Amino acid sequence: MTSRVILISPAMNAALREARFDDGCPLEEGGAAQARSAARLLPRAGRALVAPTERCRQTASALGLDAGEAPELAGLDVGRWRGRTLAEVSAAEPEAVALWLADPAAAPHDGESVRELGRRIADWLDEAARFSGRTVAVVEPDVVRAATVRVLGAPEPAFWRIDVAPLSAVEFSGRAGRWNVALGRPLHLAATAESAW
Template structure:
């Protein structure tokens, strides 16, 4: 009896699979502006219909608090728990601006932001700070078990991918994530490993 109890206690944690799904497109995507909390484009309803059959069955669903993430969940008929750590980056006074507009206003500030992940010349949140809160949430999911789905933003997928691959944060500038793109990770209870990165719509 004692041996069985000890064996049970030493049983490895249940494997966890986590799929991070980029929310659908907004006007900011179309106009190449830094993100703002705005609704999805109308065309995303049709794209969501194509993607819905490809979404795996999940044991739990989360989403970022912004309207675009919540609307994406609604397109798939999901009722997620809000995961505040997966929110979009706060771009401060640059929120809603295109990079060309930012360059015209303050080229030195833009260059510092592009080259230093710890910099936040816009008065908002740095990429380094955003990574910290995303990874803290990610680490909390190690031993949850089952398949989890989290609907969030492209930058979150980029930050998480760089972390899992142990890449420098500057790698986010060499990573493209399109709306409805997906990043799937697996955990053995100790570390996350990359399973899939790309667009499920490519197979629709």
């Protein structure tokens, strides 16, 4: 039995543009329009899921997905840093940010560590491997990073070395606990190609 998981990052919004920890702001109209134009490119899925953030919900809706909310796919809980830009936090708490970026077990924001996120997503991937067919999920970029690190067996600090563009897809396929990764192209750019998949 082969399982396929396609993780799609949300379209552009002000928080992504400003490097601000998510604060629930909606998609920008341009991002929503790109998602609507990419909707026809998505392959059929046995199930569709969405992380519990406004930008993920709006992206899933714009993509035409009838997605069930999946709290286990929530992005990294950054605690008291939520709503602040990385520049603001770095200026106010430079040692805390340096620790957070250097130590995957650190959570100086009183939220969730990168290690804890990785474990949570690894558990979800184990569950997803039991689903025969394709799962499409719209998730935060940090969830895509955590899944990629786990699937590749990369060291935890590699989390910070993975860039995830808005409205892009990564596909994982596997069986018996062994996953492969297919790095995709941005969905809105694939709209002009013959086939995205």
